[in-house]
Amino acid sequence: MASFILKRMLNVIPLLILITIISFAIIQLPPGDFISSYIARLQQMGEMVGPEQAEQLRDRYGLDQPIYVQYFKWMSGVLRGDFGYSFDWQQPVSKVIGERLALTLVLTLSTTLFVWIVGFLIGLYSATHQYSIGDYIVTFFGFIGLATPNFMLALILMWIAYAYFGQNVGGLFSPEFLSAPWSIARVIDMLKHLWIPVIITGTAGTAGLIRIFRANLLDELGKPYVATARAKGLSEFKLIFKYPVRIALIPFVATVGWTLPKLISSATITSVVLSLPTAGPVLLKALQNQDMFLAGSFILLLSVLTVVGTLISDILLAWVDPRISYN
Structure with a gap:
């Protein structure tokens, strides 16, 4: 395992250098400059x-x-x-990124936990109750979740909240806490607003994981070793969680490589619609205004997190699935 990790880390260095060169060149491709x-x-x-x-x-x-x-x-x-100076914000890039990275981290990790927990529980129920009424209901709502873009769901929810309840569900803070220093009251206010973007940004991911986990678990439950274990009298709970669930969890582990880059890019369009003070809208604005040092720093962080996330995902996959060879 140690040699496997070392080889992968050594391969990362030239890859990151190449990515930074290509990214910086792409930022310069549009005519003109900042x-x-x-x-x-x-x-x-x-x-x-x-x-x-x-x-x-x-x-x-x-x-x-x-x-x-x-x-x-x-x-x-x-x-x-x-990381240079942001022309558009008239501030060092590190300060512009740092102000929003913490909120993006909270939103992304909360969404990831929501997607994994809900996707696992519903997928497990759907696979173990195949063709039941509950399975059909979950499948129906799963397809709706996959077909509905997050930004459209955000617009619909904002319209319902404003039209019928007279409330604005955008942002992560109430107006009185927007510029307030951090305190327990501000954290509580953020948690009150956090569940809305978590549900909106996690809907499609949850629906997708439910379908994938259900399909993988059904495939494992239909294999001969499961029938043999059941015939030998192994309890249903131990039978399901001993091997089938472990193998079916591979998609959850594989998505770790996508989770870390989401700390930066986290649902950019949805963040714009909901007026979320996260890193995604800042990256979009930097690309539009050709703020090259800010955009380049974001892309560098995305690249590093993608490579690191992929490495972590590979290590976890090798641990979860003994069929994977380090070679």
Whole structure:
């Protein structure tokens, strides 16, 4: 196991370097740069910016240098813990990311626990009660959950809450706690609002895991070793949880590789609709405004978390499923 982990970690280094180069190049592909977008916004507001001012701004932020020079300067800063400066937010990138990463972490982990717990329990019931009324009901709502986009579900819920209850379900805080310092009261207020985005962002994932877990468990329950164990008098509870459930849990373990990147990208469109102060909308705005250091830092974090998540997922899969070889 140790040599397996070491090999995978050594393979990660060149992969991450390649990803950062490609990501930084892709960010530069659209015509213009942040200064061009910034000048265009100023002109829309009636302010005129001359060519000399534009060149001064490019020189100030180092945008007049070749792309490879900008990349190496950025990467040298990243190695020192300096992710650069956000042109759009007029703040260091680390501060912009840090303010929202904690809330994104809370939302993502809460959603993941919701998806895993609900998906496991309902999938287990559906597989062990195949073709029952409960199974048909779960299947019906599962297909609805898979077919309904999260942002549409958010819009419907917001309309129902406002039209019939006069409440705004957007955001993670009440108006009086938006700018308040952290306290027990603010945490409690956040928990009161947290369940709505958790249910909305977790609906499709829960429905998908239910279907996958049900199918895998039914496949395992139909194998000869299960029939043999049942014929030998093994209790149904021990029979199901000894091996079939362990094998059927592989999709849950495999999704660990997707969970860590969600800490950054977490349901961007849904977060915009619900006005959630998470990292996803910030990444979207950075890409739209060509705020290259902020966008590049987000993509770097996404890449690192994806690779780390995949490594963790592979290790857990090797532990859960003894059929997997380290070679």
